[in-house]
Amino acid sequence: xxxxxxxxxxxxxxxxxxxxxxxxxxxxxxxxxxxxxxxxxxxxxxxxxxxxxxxxxxxxxxxxxxxxxxxxxxxxxxxxxxxxxxxxxxxxxxxxxxxxxxxxxxxxxxxxxxxxxxxxxxxxxxxxxxxxxxxxxxxxxxxxxxxxxxxxxxxxxxxxxxxxxxxxxxxxxxxxxxxxxxxxxxxxxxxxxxxxxxxxxxxxxxxxxxxxxxxxxxxxxxxxxxxxxxxxxxxxxxxxxxxxxxxxxxxxxxxxxxxxxxxxxxxxxxxxxxxxxxxxxxxxxxxxxxxxxxxxxxxxxxxxx
Numbered sequence: 001x002x003x004x005x006x007x008x009x010x011x012x013x014x015x016x017x018x019x020x021x022x023x024x025x026x027x028x029x030x031x032x033x034x035x036x037x038x039x040x041x042x043x044x045x046x047x048x049x050x051x052x053x054x055x056x057x058x059x060x061x062x063x064x065x066x067x068x069x070x071x072x073x074x075x076x077x078x079x080x081x082x083x084x085x086x087x088x089x090x091x092x093x094x095x096x097x098x099x100x101x102x103x104x105x106x107x108x109x110x111x112x113x114x115x116x117x118x119x120x121x122x123x124x125x126x127x128x129x130x131x132x133x134x135x136x137x138x139x140x141x142x143x144x145x146x147x148x149x150x151x152x153x154x155x156x157x158x159x160x161x162x163x164x165x166x167x168x169x170x171x172x173x174x175x176x177x178x179x180x181x182x183x184x185x186x187x188x189x190x191x192x193x194x195x196x197x198x199x200x201x202x203x204x205x206x207x208x209x210x211x212x213x214x215x216x217x218x219x220x221x222x223x224x225x226x227x228x229x230x231x232x233x234x235x236x237x238x239x240x241x242x243x244x245x246x247x248x249x250x251x252x253x254x255x256x257x258x259x260x261x262x263x264x265x266x267x268x269x270x271x272x273x274x275x276x277x278x279x280x281x282x283x284x285x286x287x288x289x290x291x292x293x294x295x296x297x298x299x300x301x302x303x304x305x
Contacts, residue, residue: 001174001179001184001185001203002174002185002186002188003004003070003185003186003187003188004187004188004189006007006167006219006221006222007225009185009225009229010113010225010228010229011052011185011233011303012185013158013160013185013187013229014207016158016159016160016184016185017184018158019157019158019159019184021195022156022157022158022159022207023156023157023305024155024156024157024206024207024251024254025078025156025206025251025252025253025254025303026156026252026303026304026305027071027076027077027304027305028076028077028078028079028304029077029079029252029301029302029303029304030078030079030080030081030088030123030301030302030304031065031068031069031078031079031080031081031093031249031300031301032080032081032083032091032093032095032117032123033062033065033066033080033081033082033091034058034061034062034065034083034084034088034089034090034091034290035059035082035084035085035088036085036088037056037058037061037062037085037088037089037091037289037290039142041177044063045240051169051268052290053097053290056292056293057082057289060289061091061265061289061290064286064287064288064289064290065080065091065290065300066080067285067286068285068287068297068300070260071283071285072252072301073260074258074283075251075252075253075258075283076252079126079304080266081093081120081122081123081126085171086115086116087114087116088112089113089293090116090117091214091293091295091299091300092125092293092295092299092300093108093117093148093300093302094148094149094199094298094299094300094301094302094303095109095114095147095148095149095150095151095168095197095299096109096114096117096118096139096147096148097118097123097127097302098148098149098181098302098303099133099302099303099304099305100181100182100305101125101305102132102133102134102257103134103135103180103241104124104127104128104132104133104134104135105136105138105148105177105180106118106124106135106136106137106138106139107139107142107146107147107148107183108138108139108141108144108145108146108147108173108176109139109140109145109147110145110167110168110255112303115139118139119139122279123284124262131304135297136180138173138176138177138180138301141176143172144170144173144176144227145168145169145170145172145173146169146172146173146174146176146177147165147168147169147173147197148177149199149302149303149304150168150189150196150197150198150199150299151163151164151165151166151168151169151173151174151177151197151198151199152169152174152177152179152186153198153199153202153203153204154183154204154264155204155207155305156207157182157206157207158184158185158207159181159182159183159185160184160186161174161177161178161181161183161185161186161187162186162187162198162199162202162204162226163177163178163186163187163188163189164188164189164190164191164197164198164201164202164217165189165190165191165215166190166191166194166197167193167196168196170284171188174186174188183295186266187222187225187226189217189218189219189222190217190218190222191216191217191218192217192218193214193218194213195216197295197299199247199248199298199299200214200216200242200245200247200248200295200296201215201216201217201242201247202226202247203247203248203250203251203257203298204251205247205252205275205278206251206254206279206280207235208230208233208278208279209235209278209280210227210230210233210234210235211228211234211237211240211246211247211249212226212227212234212235212236212237212247213236213237213241213242213246213247214236214237214244215239215242215244216247226245226267233265234266234273235267235280240266241263241266241267244262244263244265245259245260245262245263245291245295245296246259246264246266246267246299247265248260248261248263248295248296248297248298248299249273249297249298250297250298250301250303251302252303254279255279255280255281256280256281256282256283256288257275257281257282257283258281258283258284258285258297258298258301259282259283259284259290259297259298260284260285260286260287260288260292260296260297261284261285261286261287261288262286262287262288262296263284263296263297264282264284265299284301285297287300288292
């Protein structure tokens with residue numbers, strides 16, 4: 001079921017049948033290292049978090065990315081694919097490649113500079129030939145935009161997707177992803193005019209709670225409905241905290257939430273205490289150089305289910 005109604009979503013959410021054995025968090029993760037890291041002017045056209053007037057340090061970005069991969073290995077295995085100088089800002093693979101049990105899903109990116117990433121034969125071969133995953137390829141589908149887990153935040157345990165509609169994902173893309181991930185329920189809502197990806201505004205914490213930046217939703221009722229689905233176990237972010245990427249976080253185990261050091265520094269003591277009360281330690285890594293490209297920690301991590 002796909003719905004755009006807050007009340008219909010909450011009614012359907014309450015009636016969901018359990019998914020026995022469905023994991024709330026991934027069994028492994030993959031990343032793509034920066035190579036000759038640079039900012040893409042195409043992506044900046046609709047990514048308010050990028051600043052094309054900022055200089056970047058490619059070596060520092062590479063060091064921060066490597067430190068992130070090493071840190072995340074405390075929770076699960078992490079595979080890092082080499083970067084490609086032809087796609088110098090391709091450090092956010094979760095928008096292009098994503099998985100569901102037994103399936104690799106390849107997204108349909110809005111900008112041509114990002115579509116080149118979907119052509120990587122080595123990543124496709126790893127999932128297809130090494131892991132034996134079936135491939136669901138949306139990259140060649142005309143008439144839709146579907147930037148995977150950038151636009152679609154998924155409650156994996158329940159099979160529920162939260163899809164923010166913007167220039168990076170339209171309704172046709174939402175429908176294609178609903179089928180590709182074999183979701184039980186997808187709640188679609190429009191993002192605020194200046195926003196591009198849902199995963200900057202919303203983090204689901206292993207299906208138990210949420211981090212939400214309400215100002216990123218065009219209709220505040222959409223954010224309230226998501227919080228209500230999780231019994232109001234929600235960390236509400238200010239616009240400044242959202243800008244610091246505190247909404248771009250991820251749980252890779254049932255006991256820890258990861259976000260960038262800058263994002264964590266923006267949290268209040270009360271928010272940190274709330275996270276602890278929900279059962280989550282806070283893991284952080286400095287990513288300020290990579291964040292210049294308009295994404296943060298969650299964007300760097302592809303999940304393997």
